[in-house]
Amino acid sequence: MASALTLRSDLPGSVANPPEIKAVCLDVDDTLVDFTRSARAALFALIGRDDMWPAWQRVTDEFVARAVAGELDPQTMREHRTKAFFAEQLGIQLDDGTVAVLEARRLAQMCHSWRLFPDALRCLDWLRAAGLKVAAVTNASGPQQHTKIAAMGLTRYFDVVVIAGEVGVAKPDPRIFHAACQRLQVQPHQAVHIGDRLDLDAVGARDAGLHAIWLNRDPAFHVAPPARVHTITDLDDLPELLVWEYAGVPAPRR
Known part of the structure; x- marks a missing residue:
């Protein structure tokens, strides 16, 4: 009761x-x-540097808001976020196939390192x-x-x-x-x-x-x-x- x-x-x-x-x-x-520890480690594994976390968070917040509003499904949101991050923050233009591979790798790394x-x-x-x-x-x-x-x-x-x-x-x-x-x-x-x-x-x-x-x-x-x-x-x-x-x-x- x-x-x-x-x-x-x-x-x-x-x-x-x-x-x-x-x-x-x-x-x-x-x-x-x-979450931050695992997500930050996964980002480091993706780009090989640790100083871009604040920028990653800003881009992520923007795209998560679009997903919450129903504009993007979760997988599309993650791939669009990663593509935008590479373009806006690193000056690297990635094709859709490369983004899908990189995001899948980052997501797997992050999920593997989740801890309570x-x-x-x-x-x-x-x-x-x-x-x-x-x-x-x-x-x-x-x-x-x-x-x-x-x-x-x-x-x-x-x-x-x-x-x-x-x-x-x-x-x-x-x-x-x-x-x-x-x-x-x-x-x-x-x-x-x-x-x-x-x-x-x-x-x-x-x-x-x-x-x-x-x-x-x-x-x-x-x-x-x-x-x-x-x-x-x-x-x-x-x-x-x-x-x-x-x-x-x-x-x-x-």
Whole structure:
């Protein structure tokens, strides 16, 4: 039977009618799966240099947005992205056949090196043991994310998986958060969302009416979180935050 955590009110000094937390939504890439490490290593294997990652991310974001909007299917998106990257950033014009071969090689290298963060399964085990509903909410473009979730042994933890490429909107659009809540059969104020992006995950979830937690895994990146956004540095901190900061009951023993 699903349980709930009782959260303190957001209003200073108010203790009346605190909302109940019935569900937890989690981002996948760079929250549960160390995606950047694998993707960056695959790019290095493709081009033999490590200084082009920011440019690759910019081009990728552009083409993923087109895939989420339904303009491109995932495979076409990846090949067009790689072709555009080589042309715009390296000044190399590739034919379609070469792009297909290079992208297939890069994708295989990346998928082979996917790894979970060490804290991922401990956190998910705790959430399931607490009886909370759990959702994955991800800005990925398509079927590859289902493959990744299955390959990493995460499928059994999620009641629902909400993928931007399948619902047609991406974080921080409130509609993707509301879609997760609807599928979980909870109201937004009964859900918490955790992700590694302050803008897309934390602020997006907060503005959609969910409780927001920013996972900042980079100890060198210091920024004060905006109002109504909590910060943790790893997922091992999540249970204690849910219990202490929200519920105000004794923390679980470790």
